[in-house]
Amino acid sequence: MNLEQIKLNWQKQLSSSSEAVKPQAEIDLAIQNNMANNMNIITNKMLAIDKKAKERTLYGIIGFSIIICALSALNYLMFLLSQSMFTIAGTTTWIVWFVVSIFRLVKFKHKTHDNSLCIKSALESKLNKVNKEIKYYQTLVYWVLAPMSVGMILILIGSQALIITFISFFIFWVLGMYCANKYNLRYIDKSLKPIKQEITESLASLT
Amino acid sequence: MQQLTLAYQDMLANNLNRLKSIARSYSKNEDREDLFQEILYQLWRGYQSFENKSQLDTWVYRVALNTAISYVRKEKTQPQIVSGNNLTWVEPHHDGEFQDSIDLLEKFLSQLNKIDRAIMMLYLDDMKQKQISEITGQSTNVISVRINRMKQKFQQLHVE
Numbered sequence: 001m002n003l004e005q006i007k008l009n010w011q012k013q014l015s016s017s018s019e020a021v022k023p024q025a026e027i028d029l030a031i032q033n034n035m036a037n038n039m040n041i042i043t044n045k046m047l048a049i050d051k052k053a054k055e056r057t058l059y060g061i062i063g064f065s066i067i068i069c070a071l072s073a074l075n076y077l078m079f080l081l082s083q084s085m086f087t088i089a090g091t092t093t094w095i096v097w098f099v100v101s102i103f104r105l106v107k108f109k110h111k112t113h114d115n116s117l118c119i120k121s122a123l124e125s126k127l128n129k130v131n132k133e134i135k136y137y138q139t140l141v142y143w144v145l146a147p148m149s150v151g152m153i154l155i156l157i158g159s160q161a162l163i164i165t166f167i168s169f170f171i172f173w174v175l176g177m178y179c180a181n182k183y184n185l186r187y188i189d190k191s192l193k194p195i196k197q198e199i200t201e202s203l204a205s206l207t
Numbered sequence: 208m209q210q211l212t213l214a215y216q217d218m219l220a221n222n223l224n225r226l227k228s229i230a231r232s233y234s235k236n237e238d239r240e241d242l243f244q245e246i247l248y249q250l251w252r253g254y255q256s257f258e259n260k261s262q263l264d265t266w267v268y269r270v271a272l273n274t275a276i277s278y279v280r281k282e283k284t285q286p287q288i289v290s291g292n293n294l295t296w297v298e299p300h301h302d303g304e305f306q307d308s309i310d311l312l313e314k315f316l317s318q319l320n321k322i323d324r325a326i327m328m329l330y331l332d333d334m335k336q337k338q339i340s341e342i343t344g345q346s347t348n349v350i351s352v353r354i355n356r357m358k359q360k361f362q363q364l365h366v367e
Binding site for chain 2: 003005006007009010011012013014015085115116117118119120121122123124187191195198199202205206
C-alpha cells in the first residue's frame with residue numbers, strides 16, 4: 001500500500017464524525033444522541049472531576065489541620081503543666097517546625113506543571129518536577145518527622161510523665177513515624193519512579 | 208462559565224477523533240478510557256487559561272501528546288476519580304481496504320518510540336514541519352530527517 005494513500009485514509013478517519021463517547025448506563029440512548037449531547041456529557045464529567053479534585057484538596061487540608069491542632073493543644077497542655085527548660089525547648093522546636101513545614105507545603109503545592117509547552121520543554125519541566133517531588137518525599141523524614149519527634153520528646157521529658165507513659169508514647173510515636181516514612185518511600189517507588197523512567201526515556205529519544 | 212463550556216465543547220467536537228487516536232496509540236486496551244479521560248481533563252484545565260498565543264490545533268496537540276507521552280498506567284487498586292457514568296470507548300470501524308490501511312498504520316505507530324509516534328501522527332494529520340517543530344520543540348531539520356527515516360522504515364516494512 002502507498003503511504004500517501006494511507007495518509008489520506010488516516011485524515012478521513014480523523015475528520016469523520018464520532019459517536020465514540022457515551023455514558024455506560026445509556027448506551028442505547030446515546031446512539032440516537034448527536035455530538036452536542038456527547039459534548040455535554042464530557043463537560044459534565046470534567047466539571048465533576050474538577051469538583052472532586054478540589055474537594056480532595058480541601059479534605060486533605062482539613063485533616064492535616066485537625067491533627068496539627070490536636071497535637072499542638074496536647075503540647076500546650078503539657079507546657080502549662082510544667083514549664084521546664086525541656087518543655088520550652090520542645091515547644092519552640094514544635095512552633096519553628098510548624099511554621100517551616102506550612103511554608104514548604106504551600107511552596108511545594110504552588111508548583112504546577114504546564115502541559116501546553118512544547119513536548120521537549122514539557123518533558124524537561126515534568127522531569128524537574130518529578131525529581132523535586134522525589135526529593136521532597138525522601139527528605140520528609142528529616143524536615144517534618146524528625147523535628148516533630150524531637151519537639152514531642154522534649155516536651156514529654158519536660159512534663160515529667162511516668163516512665164511507662166513515656167515509653168508507651170515513644171514506641172507508638174516511632175511506629176507512626178516509621179509507617180509514614182515507609183508509605184512515602186512506597187509512593188516514590190510505585191508512582192514517581194515509573195513516571196521518571198518514562199520521561200527520561202522519552203527525553204532520550206528526543207535527542 | 209457557560210461561554211467557556213460551550214467553547215470547550217466546540218473545541219472538543221472538532222478534535223475528538225484526533226484525541227481518540229492519540230489515546231489509542233499511547234495506551235493498551237484496558238487503559239484507553241483512563242488516558243482518554245485524562246487528556247480531556249487536562250484540556251479542560253488548560254482551556255480555562257488558554258490565551259490564543261498559539262493556534263488552537265497546535266495547543267490541543269501539545270496538551271494531548273504531553274499527557275499521553277508521560278502517561279503511566281495507574282495501579283488497578285487506585286480508585287477512579289469519579290465513579291459511575293463512565294465514558295465508554297467504542298472503536299470506530301470501517302470496512303475493507305480503508306480499515307486495513309488504518310490498522311496497518313496503527314501497527315506501525317505502535318512499533319515506534321513515543322516521540323517518533325507523536326511526530327508521525329502529526330505528519331499523518333498533514334501538519335506542516337514548522338507546526339510539528341512548535342509542538343515537539345525540535346528544529347524543522349531534525350523533524351524532516353525523522354519523518355524521512357520513518358517513511359523509509361514504513362516502506363521497507365509494509366510496501367508490497
